[in-house]
Each structure stands twice: as structure tokens, then as C-alpha cells.
Amino acid sequence: xxxxxxxxxxxxxxxxxxxxxxQVPGNFRGRPVISTSPVDSHALAELxxxxxxxxxxxxxxxxxxxxxxECAFSFPEKICFTRDxxxxxxxxxxxxxREGVDVPIRLNPDAIREEISKYFSGSLKLRxxxxxGDSSTEWELNACGNVxxxxxxxxxxxxxxxxxxxxxxITGPISENMAEPLRxxxxxxxxxxxxxxxxxxxxSGGIFAxxxxxxxxFLQNYKIDLYVPGNPxxxxxxxxxxxxLIRKRK
Amino acid sequence: MNRISIxxxxxxxxxxIPVLDYDDFLEMNIKMLERAESHCVNYYGFRWKHGxxxxxxxxxxxxxSIHLSSAEISTHGGALPSFTARNLAFQGFERELAENFxxxxxxHPWLKPLRYAFNRTDRSxxxxxxxxxxxxxxxxxxxxxxxxxxxxxxxxxxxxICNGEQILHLDIQLGYQHRGIExxxxxxxxxxxxxxxxxxxxxxxxxxHSLAFVNLWESLCGFDPPEExxxxxxxxxxxxxxxIHTGDLSAICTDIAYQLGSAVFxxxxxxxxxxxxxxxxxxxxxxxxxxxxxxxxxxxxxxxxLGHLLDAYEPALTEMFDEMKSLPTVLARLEKTGVVTRxxxxxxxxxxxxxxxSGIDRDIRExxxxxxxxxxxxxxxxxxxxxxxSRTQLRKEEIAQSAxxxxxxxxxxxxxxxxxxxxxxxxxxxxxxxxVEGWRGEICHxxxxxDAGELLHYKVKDPSFHNWLxxxxxxxxxxxxxxxxxxxxxxLSYCGHDL
Numbered sequence: 001x002x003x004x005x006x007x008x009x010x011x012x013x014x015x016x017x018x019x020x021x022x023q024v025p026g027n028f029r030g031r032p033v034i035s036t037s038p039v040d041s042h043a044l045a046e047l048x049x050x051x052x053x054x055x056x057x058x059x060x061x062x063x064x065x066x067x068x069x070e071c072a073f074s075f076p077e078k079i080c081f082t083r084d085x086x087x088x089x090x091x092x093x094x095x096x097x098r099e100g101v102d103v104p105i106r107l108n109p110d111a112i113r114e115e116i117s118k119y120f121s122g123s124l125k126l127r128x129x130x131x132x133g134d135s136s137t138e139w140e141l142n143a144c145g146n147v148x149x150x151x152x153x154x155x156x157x158x159x160x161x162x163x164x165x166x167x168x169x170i171t172g173p174i175s176e177n178m179a180e181p182l183r184x185x186x187x188x189x190x191x192x193x194x195x196x197x198x199x200x201x202x203x204s205g206g207i208f209a210x211x212x213x214x215x216x217x218f219l220q221n222y223k224i225d226l227y228v229p230g231n232p233x234x235x236x237x238x239x240x241x242x243x244x245l246i247r248k249r250k
Numbered sequence: 251m252n253r254i255s256i257x258x259x260x261x262x263x264x265x266x267i268p269v270l271d272y273d274d275f276l277e278m279n280i281k282m283l284e285r286a287e288s289h290c291v292n293y294y295g296f297r298w299k300h301g302x303x304x305x306x307x308x309x310x311x312x313x314x315s316i317h318l319s320s321a322e323i324s325t326h327g328g329a330l331p332s333f334t335a336r337n338l339a340f341q342g343f344e345r346e347l348a349e350n351f352x353x354x355x356x357x358h359p360w361l362k363p364l365r366y367a368f369n370r371t372d373r374s375x376x377x378x379x380x381x382x383x384x385x386x387x388x389x390x391x392x393x394x395x396x397x398x399x400x401x402x403x404x405x406x407x408x409x410x411i412c413n414g415e416q417i418l419h420l421d422i423q424l425g426y427q428h429r430g431i432e433x434x435x436x437x438x439x440x441x442x443x444x445x446x447x448x449x450x451x452x453x454x455x456x457x458x459h460s461l462a463f464v465n466l467w468e469s470l471c472g473f474d475p476p477e478e479x480x481x482x483x484x485x486x487x488x489x490x491x492x493x494i495h496t497g498d499l500s501a502i503c504t505d506i507a508y509q510l511g512s513a514v515f516x517x518x519x520x521x522x523x524x525x526x527x528x529x530x531x532x533x534x535x536x537x538x539x540x541x542x543x544x545x546x547x548x549x550x551x552x553x554x555x556l557g558h559l560l561d562a563y564e565p566a567l568t569e570m571f572d573e574m575k576s577l578p579t580v581l582a583r584l585e586k587t588g589v590v591t592r593x594x595x596x597x598x599x600x601x602x603x604x605x606x607x608s609g610i611d612r613d614i615r616e617x618x619x620x621x622x623x624x625x626x627x628x629x630x631x632x633x634x635x636x637x638x639x640s641r642t643q644l645r646k647e648e649i650a651q652s653a654x655x656x657x658x659x660x661x662x663x664x665x666x667x668x669x670x671x672x673x674x675x676x677x678x679x680x681x682x683x684x685x686v687e688g689w690r691g692e693i694c695h696x697x698x699x700x701d702a703g704e705l706l707h708y709k710v711k712d713p714s715f716h717n718w719l720x721x722x723x724x725x726x727x728x729x730x731x732x733x734x735x736x737x738x739x740x741x742l743s744y745c746g747h748d749l
Binding site for chain 1: 368440
């Protein structure tokens with residue numbers, strides 16, 4: 001028993017007190033900022049492994065970006081990745097970072113469905129479905145619940161059964177073989193329900209976009225409530241995105 | 251000679267691999283595997299002229315060599331005698347050949363589809379109507395689990411045949427994660443695209459798979475990575491091992507409802523992966539390993555940070571592990587649960603942790619060294635009981651071993667070379683192989699180039715490819731309630747298998 005207390009004591013405080021303001025260590029690649037300095041925009045766009053960069057004026061689609069940072073290394077005067085991890089949004093268009101526009105990415109409160117804040121603002125249970133995900137974003141979603149990030153304190157938790165869930169979190173580019181299980185799982189969730197796409201692979205297919213091994217038809221049929229970019233998604237990106245989704249419209 | 255011996259990360263002309271008559275090819279490779287220190291690291295085929303070229307790679311662990319041989323067969327040539335009937339370790343390889351090329355075998359025990367690849371020959375076979383193994387008996391019942399599991403993990407289907415609470419048989423069906431990695435690696439031409447794909451083979455083995463890719467690519471291009479690059483890559487590989495092993499210790503505690511261990515090991519993983527973020531901007535090291543160089547050279551201040559980190563991490567891990575090990579309620583769940591015997595592990599060609607916890611000395615870092623392991627004497631940690639406890643204990647000891655290596659390497663950080671030439675073009679008409687001991691075990695990548703030096707075929711093998719069968723064998727005669735802890739103690743990759 002005493003050993004247990006000793007161990008507890010030795011851990012110190014591990015939780016992040018304020019997840020909205022925490023600083024992430026190191027040279028984390030979060031929201032990019034694109035300057036207006038002139039570059040060979042064709043060469044810049046050519047560089048990107050997933051076609052996330054468009055030229056003239058230059059923009060980066062965060063739903064396609066793998067955050068490899070190659071563009072910033074090759075064109076440091078043009079592109080700089082900041083440590084801003086709050087990059088989740090509810091509108092697909094907001095995922096596009098444009099040249100000369102250095103503003104935070106946030107959710108548009110007016111586009112949040114009314115029932116989300118009505119039913120889920122104090123408690124949100126999510127069912128995660130990995131559909132061809134490489135297990136990196138899945139790993140970080142697990143980390144959301146650990147003692148450091150402790151998402152459970154906000155009433156947001158992952159549950160085992162879709163019947164207990166208020167929404168679905170999809171990771172991965174949606175492989176053909178997972179298309180049907182994904183649909184069945186979504187249909188098993190009671191109404192009202194939300195859909196969150198977590199990670200570059202889920203939002204656009206990432207490096208796998210356009211492959212015949214995928215079947216992304218499911219996404220055509222429903223409204224997506226939250227896009228969480230990242231490769232993988234950082235836990236703080238996910239937690240802040242979800243908190244904004246359930247609390248912002250009031 | 252009817253085979254050619256090469257070493258890890260070596261490139262040879264494809265025509266130097268002897269082409270044998272299929273029966274001789276089979277006989278010779280099966281014979282080579284009669285020696286306990288040999289195992290098959292890869293056996294695969296690709297379209298060649300009007301048929302299929304089969305390449306078999308048998309590693310000899312004491313001689314540090316890989317024996318290559320090949321055979322060319324026609325797709326309309328009728329059924330072949332199988333390797334699997336003589337050596338079970340080939341079961342997955344031959345199921346893959348049957349699925350992808352429509353090959354048939356006279357004596358393969360069961361050619362059930364492997365992963366329902368998008369480019370399989372028979373599109374009428376779908377994952378939704380998979381032929382599960384059945385036993386008709388009024389005393390037995392079936393339990394189906396998945397593809398979607400209770401936690402945040404990857405999909406796969408487990409079909410149990412149970413006698414009461416006891417598992418009689420487990421059939422594991424995978425393929426849900428199939429994304430077509432191998433053909434994508436060929437069709438995308440830019441090195442950055444390819445390394446990005448390699449990083450996505452298994453997102454929990456980013457360093458392992460991207461290292462196998464760059465080692466292979468640099469070998470094809472005749473590029474010799476400078477010392478500081480070797481250091482940062484090998485160090486990253488060992489840090490990945492430590493981080494995932496720590497997370498696995500947490501997950502094992504979670505599955506036996508040991509809350510303190512779950513929380514403490516869970517938070518102990520955080521400084522390790524946050525260090526990766528400090529170093530390269532990504533907690534899972536995506537972006538760190540690149541062909542011919544790195545944007546994130548390892549330096550003295552990072553070394554100092556890592557030293558301090560390990561000073562705090564190691565005693566905390568040991569304290570928690572010792573406490574956990576002293577609890578009878580924990581030990582009762584781990585000991586003698588999910589046993590893989592040495593004979594079973596050897597028969598299925600198990601690799602990595604599964605081999606080493608069943609008494610088999612099999613570790614690429616020792617047998618076919620790469621990176622800094624070419625000058626670091628590596629003594630693999632071997633456990634003998636093959637149970638969940640062995641797999642838990644092995645992780646703790648491998649963490650300590652990797653930390654020791656890291657400290658040793660940190661003492662001497664090489665000065666970055668002032669100038670290194672970028673890798674050139676890959677050799678034409680060549681074959682190259684790359685083996686890396688990732689945290690799960692042996693990763694094997696093979697590539698073949700055409701006459702213009704473009705990739706003709708790329709083959710990826712994750713250690714899970716061999717080891718999934720070990721899970722099925724381990725749970726027999728266990729209670730079905732012990733399945734989660736058994737499965738977690740292996741922690742195999744679904745996407746690494748499905749590709």
C-alpha cells in the first residue's frame with residue numbers, strides 16, 4: 001500500500017491544466033503561414049507529395065497536407081509552420097490556408113447544427129472507426145484519454161458500442177474492405193449524431209487519394225461536422241476541435 | 251551454385267539470382283530451412299515476361315547471409331506442389347501468391363484468402379463472404395468479434411470456436427486495412443512520395459518501415475550514409491522501441507484492469523514521444539527519416555536533453571514495473587496465459603518478440619546488422635515460457651537495453667560531414683533487400699528495378715505477417731475472457747499485414 005502512495009507521489013502533476021493554451025514542445029508543425037514573397041509557385045506545388053499546395057496565389061489545403069514540412073525547408077521565405085495546433089474546423093473551405101492571411105483557424109458557430117450544443121455540450125460519447133488508418137491517429141486518439149490530456153474531464157469519451165455513442169470519429173482513407181462495416185456502424189448510432197474526420201487520410205485520402213483500393217462513397221451522403229487535420233492528429237488539436245464544436249454555439 | 255548469398259542492404263543484378271526449375275527451387279529452400287538458424291524472410295512473386303517470377307529469401311542467422319534463389323512459372327501451368335505442406339512458415343506467402351496471381355497448389359492445407367487485395371485475381375471473393383473454419387457440433391458455439399473492436403484500434407475479424415468458456419480454435423481474418431501500399435510505392439515516382447508511403451505502412455512503426463525503405467533505396471543508389479545519419483536513424487529506431495514498449499506495458503495493465511500501472515506507464519510514454527516531437531516536430535517521427543539526409547540532425551543539446559530525460563524515465567519505469575511484478579493478482583493474469591511453445595514459434599517462422607519470448611534467438615540487430623548495430627555488439631534478450639508474462643518482461647528488458655545503447659551512442663555525437671553527395675539514380679536491372687529489427691520484429695523490404703532503373707516491383711513484409719498465426723495458436727485452450735490480454739501482449743499490426 002505504501003509503495004502505491006510512493007509511486008503516486010513520484011508521478012507529480014502530469015495533467016495539462018488548460019488544454020486551450022498549453023504550449024507544445026519542440027518544432028511542432030501546426031498551422032502554416034504563407035508569406036507574400038514571390039517564389040516559383042509551380043516548383044513549390046510540384047514538391048508536395050499529396051498535392052496540398054496550389055499556386056498563384058499560393059495556398060495549402062490542410063486536409064491534404066501531411067505536415068512533412070518539406071515546402072518550408074525548400075522555401076523558407078515563403079512558408080513557415082507555426083506551433084499553432086488549433087487547426088480543426090467545421091467547414092471544409094476553412095482548411096485552406098491562403099497566402100498573406102495569418103489568422104487562426106476556428107469553427108464557424110453559425111454552421112454548427114443546433115442539436116449539437118443542445119444535446120452534447122456537457123457530454124459527448126464517440127465511437128471511433130479505423131478504416132484503413134495506419135494506427136498513428138488512432139494512437140493519438142487513445143492518448144487524448146490518458147492522464148496528460150485527460151479528455152474525460154470535459155465529458156468527452158470514446159465508447160465501445162455505437163449504440164452508446166453520439167457520433168463517429170473516422171480515421172484512415174476508408175479502404176474498400178471497411179466501407180460496409182463503417183456504414184453499418186454509423187447506422188447503429190442513435191439520432192442525433194455527428195461525424196468527425198480525424199487526420200489527413202480521413203479528410204482527403206492523404207497519400208492514398210484516388211486509389212482503387214479505397215471507397216469513400218460514405219462521405220458523399222452525410223454532412224461532416226468536424227475536420228481535424230494532422231498526420232497524425234495531435235491530441236490537443238482533437239480536444240480543442242471537439243470542445244469548440246460542442247460549446248461554441250450558445 | 252543454385253543460389254546466391256548476399257548480406258543485408260546489398261544490391262545485386264537481378265540476373266545473378268539463379269533461376270531454378272520449380273521442383274528444385276522448392277527442394278533446395280525447404281532443405282535450407284532444416285537448420286534451426288535459418289528462416290524465410292521473404293517469399294514472393296511478381297509478373298515477369300508472360301508468367302510469374304518467384305523469389306525466395308532465406309536468412310542464415312549465424313553466417314549473416316541471405317540466400318536468394320528464384321523460379322519462373324506460368325500462370326496457366328496447373329497446380330504446383332506447395333512449400334507449406336513441407337514447412338508451415340510459408341502458409342501466408344503462398345496464400346498471397348494464390349490470391350494475387352491465381353496460383354493453385356496440390357497440397358496447400360488451406361488457401362483461404364489473405365487480405366482481399368484490390369488487385370486480386372478473383373474479384374468474386376469478397377471479405378463479406380469469407381469462408382470461416384466451421385466445426386459442426388451441438389456442444390460448440392462460435393463467437394465473432396470485429397472487424398470493429400471495442401477500443402480505438404484497427405479492424406480485423408476474430409472468429410472463435412468455443413467449448414463453454416474455453417477457446418478451441420481461433421480463425422483470424424484480415425484485409426480490412428488494405429490500401430495497396432506495394433503498387434503505390436511503384437506508381438509514385440518522387441522519393442518524398444515514396445518515403446511518405448513508407449511512413450504510412452504502419453503508423454506505430456514509422457521509423458522501422460521508413461528506415462527499411464531508405465536503407466534499401468540508398469543501397470540501390472550506391473549511397474553510403476554518413477556516420478551522423480546512421481546515428482540519428484538507429485537512435486530513432488531504439489527510441490521508437492522504447493516508446494511503444496512503454497505504451498504496451500500500459501495497455502497490458504489496462505486489459506487486466508490494473509489502473510495504477512495503466513496510468514503510470516501511459517504517462518511515461520509521453521516524454522519519449524514528446525522528445526521525438528522536439529527533435530523532428532512529430533510525436534511518431536513522421537518526417538525524420540529521409541533518403542540521403544535529414545532535416546533534423548541530432549546534436550549535442552538534444553543529446554543532453556535525452557540524457558536528462560532517461561535519468562528521470564528509467565527509475566520511474568523500474569519502480570512501477572517492480573511494483574506490478576510483486577502483485578499476485580497481476581501475475582495470475584499474465585503467467586501461463588497465451589503460451590506459444592518453442593516448437594510452434596519455430597514451425598510458423600515467428601520473428602521478433604514472439605520468437606524471442608519462445609526461446610528462439612532471432613534478432614536482425616545481431617544476425618544481419620544495419621546502422622550502428624554494425625559496431626554495437628547486440629545480445630538479444632531471450633525468454634523461454636512464451637506466455638503473456640514473457641512478452642511483458644521482454645518489453646521491460648528491451649527498454650533497458652535500448653536505453654543503454656542510447657546512452658552509449660550519446661557519448662560520441664559525430665560532427666556532421668561538411669558535404670555529402672546526394673544519392674544518384676537506382677541501379678538498373680537490380681534486386682535489393684533491406685532488413686530492420688523494428689520493435690515488433692523483422693521488417694523486410696525488397697525491390698526490383700527495370701532496365702531503366704525504375705522500380706518494377708516493391709515488396710513489403712511486416713513482422714505481423716508471420717506472427718498473426720502465433721496469436722491464433724496462443725489462445726487455444728485459454729478462456730475467451732483472456733483473449734484481450736493475449737492479443738495485446740502481441741500487439742500485432744493490422745495495416746502492416748494488410749498493406
